[in-house]
Amino acid sequence: MISGRAHKYGDNINTDEIIPARFLNTSEPGELARHVLQDLDKNFVDKMKPHDIIVAGKNFGCGSSREHAPLAIKSAKVGAVIAENFARIFYRNAINIGLPILESPPAVAGIRSGDKIKINLATGEIFNLTKKEKYQSVPWPEFMRNIIRAGGLLTYLRKKEKK
Amino acid sequence: MMKKNRRPQTITEKIIQRHCGQQAAFPGNFVEVNVDVVLANDITAPLAIQEFRKNFGARRVFDPRKVVLVMDHFTPNKDIRSAEQVKLVREFARQQKIVHYYEGGSCGIEHALLPELGIVGPGQLIIGADSHTCTYGALGAFASGVGSTDVAAIYATGKIWLKVPATIKIIYSGELNDYVGGKDLILYTIKQLGVDGARYQALEFSGRVIEQLSMDGRFTMANMAIEAGAKNGIVEPDEITAAYIRNRFFDRPTYLSSDQDAEYVRQIEIDCSKIKPQVARPFLPENSFDVDRLPKIKIDQVVIGSCTNGRIEDLRQAAEIFRHHPVHSDVRTIIIPATPGIYRQALAEGLLKVFLRAGAIISPPTCGPCLGGHMGILAAGERCVATTNRNFVGRMGHVKSEVYLANPYVAAASAVAGYIVEPKTVKKWKKKF
Numbered sequence: 348m349i350s351g352r353a354h355k356y357g358d359n360i361n362t363d364e365i366i367p368a369r370f371l372n373t374s375e376p377g378e379l380a381r382h383v384l385q386d387l388d389k390n391f392v393d394k395m396k397p398h399d400i401i402v403a404g405k406n407f408g409c410g411s412s413r414e415h416a417p418l419a420i421k422s423a424k425v426g427a428v429i430a431e432n433f434a435r436i437f438y439r440n441a442i443n444i445g446l447p448i449l450e451s452p453p454a455v456a457g458i459r460s461g462d463k464i465k466i467n468l469a470t471g472e473i474f475n476l477t478k479k480e481k482y483q484s485v486p487w488p489e490f491m492r493n494i495i496r497a498g499g500l501l502t503y504l505r506k507k508e509k510k
Numbered sequence: 511m512m513k514k515n516r517r518p519q520t521i522t523e524k525i526i527q528r529h530c531g532q533q534a535a536f537p538g539n540f541v542e543v544n545v546d547v548v549l550a551n552d553i554t555a556p557l558a559i560q561e562f563r564k565n566f567g568a569r570r571v572f573d574p575r576k577v578v579l580v581m582d583h584f585t586p587n588k589d590i591r592s593a594e595q596v597k598l599v600r601e602f603a604r605q606q607k608i609v610h611y612y613e614g615g616s617c618g619i620e621h622a623l624l625p626e627l628g629i630v631g632p633g634q635l636i637i638g639a640d641s642h643t644c645t646y647g648a649l650g651a652f653a654s655g656v657g658s659t660d661v662a663a664i665y666a667t668g669k670i671w672l673k674v675p676a677t678i679k680i681i682y683s684g685e686l687n688d689y690v691g692g693k694d695l696i697l698y699t700i701k702q703l704g705v706d707g708a709r710y711q712a713l714e715f716s717g718r719v720i721e722q723l724s725m726d727g728r729f730t731m732a733n734m735a736i737e738a739g740a741k742n743g744i745v746e747p748d749e750i751t752a753a754y755i756r757n758r759f760f761d762r763p764t765y766l767s768s769d770q771d772a773e774y775v776r777q778i779e780i781d782c783s784k785i786k787p788q789v790a791r792p793f794l795p796e797n798s799f800d801v802d803r804l805p806k807i808k809i810d811q812v813v814i815g816s817c818t819n820g821r822i823e824d825l826r827q828a829a830e831i832f833r834h835h836p837v838h839s840d841v842r843t844i845i846i847p848a849t850p851g852i853y854r855q856a857l858a859e860g861l862l863k864v865f866l867r868a869g870a871i872i873s874p875p876t877c878g879p880c881l882g883g884h885m886g887i888l889a890a891g892e893r894c895v896a897t898t899n900r901n902f903v904g905r906m907g908h909v910k911s912e913v914y915l916a917n918p919y920v921a922a923a924s925a926v927a928g929y930i931v932e933p934k935t936v937k938k939w940k941k942k943f
Contacts, residue, residue: 359705359794363902368881372584372591374557374658386904406706409739410902411881412641414557414657435710435741436641440657490540490671500659501565504666 349426349447350465350476351398353458358404360387362437365408365416379415380422398426400466402458405430408437414444421446427466429473429484431455442491443500449473454482518769520677522712522744525652525766529635537676537775545576546761547630548664549638551620552581552592555599557658558639562665572668574607578629580620581613583877588884618849618875621645621733621817626851631755632747633764637661637670642817642899644735648728649755650747650766655736675741676775677712677768678703682719684783689933691827692727693819693897693917695719695780696734697788697798702778705796709739711775714768719782720745725754726823733818734899737795789895789930790915793903801920801932808840811894812925813906814918815846815873816880819897822855824918829861831922831933832868834941838928843870844886850875867943870925882906888913895924 364387366379373379384391384401401420407430408416417440420428427447441448447468454473458464462477471484487495497503519527519535527535529543550558562569571577579599584592596613603611610629612618621642624630632650636643639661646653656670664670680699700707713735720728728745735743745751746767755763786800814820814828825847837843845865847853853875856862865872879886880898888894888907893914896906901913916924919933926936 361900361902363882363900363905367904368553368583368883371553372589372595374560374595386909406709406739409705410641410900412639412643412655412657413553414639414659415553417657418557432706432709434706434739436655436657439660443657443659443663488540488673500663501561501666504663505565 348465348467349398351396351400351426353400353402353460353462353464354391354395355402355458355460356387359406359409360403361410362408362413362416363410366413366419371413371415374415376418376422379419383419383423392423395423395425397424400426400464401428402455403428403430404455405432407433409434412436414440417441417444417446429454442494445499449484451482451484454484457482518771518773520712520714520768520772520774521650521746521766522652522677522714522742523674525633525635526672526674535674537674539674540671541674542669542671543635545637545664545668545670546634547576547578547636548661549578549580549620549624549636549640549643550658550661551583551640552585552596552599553583554639554658554661555579556595558661558665559598559602561659561662565662566666569666571606571665575609577608577665578610578624579603579608579612580623581617582619583881584883585613585617585876586874615850618851619817619820619877622821622848622852625649625729626849628755628758628760631759631761631763632751633766637664641736642733644740644743645729645733645817647735647742647744648725648732649751650745652742652744654742673710675710675712677714678708678776678778679714679716679774681777681779682715682717682782683779684719684781686719686782687786689787689919690785691917692723692730694785694788695782696731697790697795697915698785699780700734700738700796701798703738705737705794706739708735711740713738713740713743715743715745721748724823725750726821729821730818734795737899787917787920787932789920790901792901792912792914795899795901795915801930804930807893807930809895809924809929810841810892811886811888812841812843812921813846813879813886813894813896813898814921815848816877816898817848818899819918820846820848820852822852824897825852825856825861827918828922829864831919831926831936832870833864834943835868835926835936835939836942837869837925840928841925842886843925844873844879845870846873846876846878848875879906895921895930897921
């Protein structure tokens with residue numbers, strides 16, 4: 348179970364807003380975390396608490412392939428990202444590094460900034476404790492479920508090789 | 511041969527099919543494919559190398575001839591940290607005996623460099639930790655961008671998992687107007703589709719206009735497929751492709767095309783005679799307008815370069831304007847030949863002389879300002895016309911700066927005028943040179 352407050356943003360949040368390129372001269376996770384969402388909401392890092400949840404519209408993570416984007420979000424201890432849908436490369440990267448992401452248009456429609464949210468990753472259920480609502484997320488394909496269960500792509504591959 | 515029950519395939523599906531053995535390469539299927547070329551750069555390679563070492567220790571990469579490392583984003587290294595990043599990659603390349611490692615004087619912008627050096631070609635399956643890897647689709651290859659962990663997995667196994675994309679076919683008919691090229695076609699297309707209109711899908715560029723379009727124009731179009739969210743952009747290879755790869759491409763090319771009865775998720779016909787030079791206003795590439803519909807927008811900087819429009823044809827187009835007209839005194843104009851080869855060609859053709867006389871700055875090959883790295887960063891309130899690919903918030907510098915995307919003619923003409931203008935307007939002005 349993941350629980351935290353929601354921070355809600357709009358459509359097409361791109362990777363330059365998630366982690367601007369001027370901070371890409373390093374891949375040190377702690378350093379990236381300090382600048383997460385800086386060009387979208389410069390107060391985000393100060394106001395967020397561990398396990399808080401980013402909620403956004405469609406095409407979250409569009410733009411560059413920088414894995415530093417999901418890495419910055421994960422390293423900042425964001426609990427999960429809920430969006431109507433995700434840009435393709437961001438989706439892959441998040442699954443590969445073990446950042447929980449959920450596609451759920453009803454959750455995005457229902458959740459407001461500041462709502463208290465609880466997520467059951469096993470069932471894909473999202474609970475809005477503030478509004479007393481429940482939303483379902485789009486299930487991951489079986490193939491990706493295996494990667495998520497292993498905790499990321501490379502641990503999944505290592506386990507597969509051992510067999 | 512049993513051909514009767516064979517299900518027709520698009521070129522994208524056929525290339526994936528040839529790289530996934532017995533699995534069926536049809537839209538929606540997950541397949542594991544063999545990778546012909548895997549690319550990473552000075553931003554994405556360090557993370558891939560760290561992950562590879564963390565998980566696989568001192569293991570050798572699957573094939574040191576198929577791993578390409580191009581240190582292009584912050585080259586020449588802009589600060590200590592970027593130099594450290596490149597050092598890490600350089601040491602990895604030496605240790606792993608990587609054949610294709612590029613930095614310093616051999617380095618160019620990856621998506622212009624790899625085709626130029628013949629590292630990529632028709633029929634290949636190319637994966638890169640850079641979103642504009644889709645550029646190589648212009649050669650009739652399947653090419654798609656991923657992140658660093660996917661690349662680390664390829665280093666270890668030579669394979670990657672893909673979901674086979676459905677294809678949107680775009681048919682470009684009619685005739686191109688003056689000062690209209692690949693950049694305008696793709697900006698116009700992204701406007702029709704929206705920045706997520708081709709999410710998870712392939713974009714197949716076809717029709718009479720594409721058949722006559724130069725290789726450089728095709729590279730520009732495939733390059734920006736990602737700006738509509740696409741997994742890959744692709745052009746069926748033809749005589750223009752064959753002429754381009756002759757005496758370059760290392761491997762034997764495989765020329766594939768879509769079956770006549772292949773299934774498309776969508777087909778869109780675009781009448782090119784309606785397309786005028788396009789300018790995409792901030793802050794999304796889908797915000798494009800006919801240049802003559804814009805108000806008088808004053809600018810502070812022009813950038814002509816990038817993996818989108820830094821090739822020789824682009825420099826020739828810019829030179830066509832600068833040959834007779836100087837840069838406006840309020841506009842910093844930065845011209846970035848995308849590779850050392852293009853730089854040499856521009857020198858041989860006298861284009862660099864034209865640029866210098868006009869008052870432009872010539873930069874070494876680098877991604878530099880396109881991603882707000884270095885070599886032309888914007889202050890708050892500044893506006894830039896760029897031949898690059900993204901005009902997101904803060905893309906080229908301060909969050910309150912603005913980037914307008916355009917073709918090289920429009921960028922050069924705007925550099926002369928000091929505001930965004932049609933090339934044909936500037937062409938009518940009295941010649942200074």
